[in-house]
Amino acid sequence: MEQPDVIAVIRQELPGLIAQDAQVRDFILRTVSAYYAGKAETDSKFDRILAELQRDREEQARKWDEQNRKWDEQLDEIRCLDKRFDSTIGALGSRWGLASEASFRNALTGILTDSFGVDVLNVNLYDYEGSVFGRPDQVELDLIIKNGVTIACEIKSSIDKAGMYSFGRKVDFYARHEQRDISRRIVISPMVDRPALPVAEALGIEIYGYADAVEGLHSSDPTTTTYL
Numbered sequence: 711m712e713q714p715d716v717i718a719v720i721r722q723e724l725p726g727l728i729a730q731d732a733q734v735r736d737f738i739l740r741t742v743s744a745y746y747a748g749k750a751e752t753d754s755k756f757d758r759i760l761a762e763l764q765r766d767r768e769e770q771a772r773k774w775d776e777q778n779r780k781w782d783e784q785l786d787e788i789r790c791l792d793k794r795f796d797s798t799i800g801a802l803g804s805r806w807g808l809a810s811e812a813s814f815r816n817a818l819t820g821i822l823t824d825s826f827g828v829d830v831l832n833v834n835l836y837d838y839e840g841s842v843f844g845r846p847d848q849v850e851l852d853l854i855i856k857n858g859v860t861i862a863c864e865i866k867s868s869i870d871k872a873g874m875y876s877f878g879r880k881v882d883f884y885a886r887h888e889q890r891d892i893s894r895r896i897v898i899s900p901m902v903d904r905p906a907l908p909v910a911e912a913l914g915i916e917i918y919g920y921a922d923a924v925e926g927l928h929s930s931d932p933t934t935t936t937y938l
Contacts, residue, residue, distance in 0.1 A: 822854065829855040835887055842879045851880050861894045868901035871909055878913040 727734045822828040831853045840846045854861040862881045866873065877897060885892050895915045902910075902917055910917050 827856075829853075831855065833884065835884065837883055842876070842883050849880050849883055851884050853884075859893045860890055861896060862892050864897045864899075866897065866899040868903075869897060869899045869906060870903040871905045874906040874909040874913070874915065878909075878915065 724734075724738075728738060822830050833851050833853060835849045835851075836846070837843070837849045838846050842849050852863045852865065854863055862877075862884070864877045864880075869877075874897070878895070881892055881895050884890070895913065896918065897910065897915055898918050900919055902919055907917070909915075
């Protein structure tokens with residue numbers, strides 16, 4: 711019998727022999743066991759693969775957590791730097807504003823006093839009743855006086871609604887304390903908050919934001935002609 715015939719017989723008869731004869735089954739399993747992994751070995755390999763995948767996931771999660779922690783630390787550092795930067799800029803702006811106010815006030819005093827014979831006074835009074843700031847405190851006010859006419863002037867790098875009310879209360883306090891009439895109330899500032907405008911109008915305060923807008927200080931009245 712030729713090999714092809716033997717193979718054909720095996721294919722035809724082997725399934726039935728495996729089903730009917732336990733010895734044939736065992737023989738076949740022993741014969742092919744070298745070529746195919748058993749169930750236990752297959753399960754073991756599968757378990758190892760799952761364990762490796764689990765370790766990989768844990769390692770990736772650890773790396774992500776570490777990276778997120780670094781990002782959070784860097785973000786906190788950026789926020790701290792931003793706060794310090796804002797504080798520094800704010801401090802510089804505040805010092806610049808105060809210096810600008812003092813410079814303009816000194817220049818105005820020098821010009822009006824030396825060239826036009828106008829008295830420019832910086833008065834300091836103590837408000838014992840707290841009518842200006844809500845508690846007893848020092849009240850400072852700039853005054854321009856000429857021929858008996860008194861003008862209260864506030865020179866600020868910026869002024870808001872609260873600042874406008876405060877200026878109005880300072881003028882009223884000075885007028886009561888010194889029993890002197892205030893002819894005009896003037897605020898000179900390059901930056902005036904819009905909500906402060908109706909307050910100024912209600913309190914009779916004149917606002918000059920730019921040099922070319924100070925036309926109100928030039929008047930045909932001889933008592934005010936030389937103010938600026």
